[in-house]
Amino acid sequence: MITTTSTTMEGAILKLPCLRTVSRNPNLTNRSSGSLRWRSRPLHVSASAASSPSLINDTKIGPGSLGHITRSDFPILHQEINGSKLVYLDNAATSQKPTAVINALQNYYEAYNSNVHRGIHYLSAKATDEYESARQKVADFINAAGAREIVFTRNATEAINLVAYSWGLSNLKPGDEIITTVAEHHSAIVPWQFVAQKTGAVLRFVNLTEDEVADVDQLRGFLSRKTKLLVIHHVSNMLASVLPMDEVISWAHDVGAKVLVDACQSVPHMVVDVKTLDADFLVASSHKMCGPTGVGFLYGKSEILSAMPPFLGGGEMIADVYLDHSTYAEPPSRFEAGTPAIGEAIGLGAAIDYLSEIGMQRIHDYEVSLYPLTSYS
Numbered sequence: 284m285i286t287t288t289s290t291t292m293e294g295a296i297l298k299l300p301c302l303r304t305v306s307r308n309p310n311l312t313n314r315s316s317g318s319l320r321w322r323s324r325p326l327h328v329s330a331s332a333a334s335s336p337s338l339i340n341d342t343k344i345g346p347g348s349l350g351h352i353t354r355s356d357f358p359i360l361h362q363e364i365n366g367s368k369l370v371y372l373d374n375a376a377t378s379q380k381p382t383a384v385i386n387a388l389q390n391y392y393e394a395y396n397s398n399v400h401r402g403i404h405y406l407s408a409k410a411t412d413e414y415e416s417a418r419q420k421v422a423d424f425i426n427a428a429g430a431r432e433i434v435f436t437r438n439a440t441e442a443i444n445l446v447a448y449s450w451g452l453s454n455l456k457p458g459d460e461i462i463t464t465v466a467e468h469h470s471a472i473v474p475w476q477f478v479a480q481k482t483g484a485v486l487r488f489v490n491l492t493e494d495e496v497a498d499v500d501q502l503r504g505f506l507s508r509k510t511k512l513l514v515i516h517h518v519s520n521m522l523a524s525v526l527p528m529d530e531v532i533s534w535a536h537d538v539g540a541k542v543l544v545d546a547c548q549s550v551p552h553m554v555v556d557v558k559t560l561d562a563d564f565l566v567a568s569s570h571k572m573c574g575p576t577g578v579g580f581l582y583g584k585s586e587i588l589s590a591m592p593p594f595l596g597g598g599e600m601i602a603d604v605y606l607d608h609s610t611y612a613e614p615p616s617r618f619e620a621g622t623p624a625i626g627e628a629i630g631l632g633a634a635i636d637y638l639s640e641i642g643m644q645r646i647h648d649y650e651v652s653l654y655p656l657t658s659y660s
């Protein structure tokens with residue numbers, strides 16, 4: 284779904300400024316306000332975009348624009364509501380699904396519905412191959428080192444809870460600090476309240492600047508050897524601001540902290556590369572990136588996931604089960620107890636194919652070109 288920006292929160296229509304990039308002002312001291320600059324049109328054009336005849340001459344709206352070209356891919360938009368063509372802008376809450384994703388789901392149920400990792404018959408082998416291929420697609424999409432670093436979850440919320448209950452409960456102790464911002468989605472705040480209550484760790488909140496973006500200078504000032512985890516959005520669902528994530532992550536790593544990036548609103552709109560960012564954990568939801576509901580993912584650095592205990596117990600996550608104890612599978616299976624959302628994960632793979640075919644840089648460039656049209660007044 285090609286749209287203007289991520290400026291709604293759970294369906295509520297907010298009057299917000301255009302997408303903004305936050306940068307740290309080097310002239311300011313650690314605790315002073317961060318600066319704000321309007322994001323300029325990016326210079327990079329992806330290979331797929333460059334090979335497409337339409338981008339360079341792209342008009343912002345109307346025939347020939349990326350939005351116009353892709354509109355026909357979304358069956359839900361082929362209807363009139365109250366006598367008008369349907370226009371959908373609530374992509375921050377959930378995106379619409381292209382035909383390719385709907386077909387992938389339908390094909391799974393019509394042609395090879397079966398459980399994964401537990402059958403030796405044709406359908407199970409096919410379902411397992413497709414499910415694992417979807418995991419590889421997610422890994423490639425965010426440039427993870429391998430599919431073993433991708434855990435399928437129900438959504439981003441469950442991915443954050445996985446890190447909270449598994450990594451958080453086993454690594455945090457009284458006096459340790461978890462730093463986050465007041466601009467996080469509730470799913471990135473509440474799990475850490477649970478963990479702070481259970482471990483005695485302290486949850487500290489970075490405020491907004493006068494420009495209403497997370498104050499990255501205050502954040503830098505908060506970081507210390509006591510900081511064990513930074514939980515932070517890449518693009519804000521409330522403020523539409525883009526944080527300088529690579530810088531922020533390097534500051535956190537300088538004090539030995541791990542970083543969990545909430546990439547729900549960045550992964551669908553721009554190139555996100557976990558190696559370049561050096562993120563320790565990163566989460567996103569399929570349904571915000573043209574994929575089905577019911578599936579999301581956690582990226583975790585391999586060595587960190589390997590050291591984490593399971594989050595949920597059940598089938599699939601075990602190596603051996605005895606009556607008094609069990610041993611656990613290696614990640615990612617260790618964190619995928621029970622039958623997963625198989626068709627939905629395969630649908631997410633189809634959504635990634637769809638987005639990749641257009642090109643994430645191209646999508647980003649197009650969205651940026653629309654920002655002037657989105658100044659709410």
Ligand SMILES: Cc1ncc(COP(=O)(O)O)c(C=O)c1O
Nearest residue numbers: 438439440468470520545547568
């Ligand atoms: C920034 C951000 N983080 C986390 C979430 C939670 O996503 P989900 O409800 O799919 O788990 C959302 C959903 O709106 C979001 O915008």
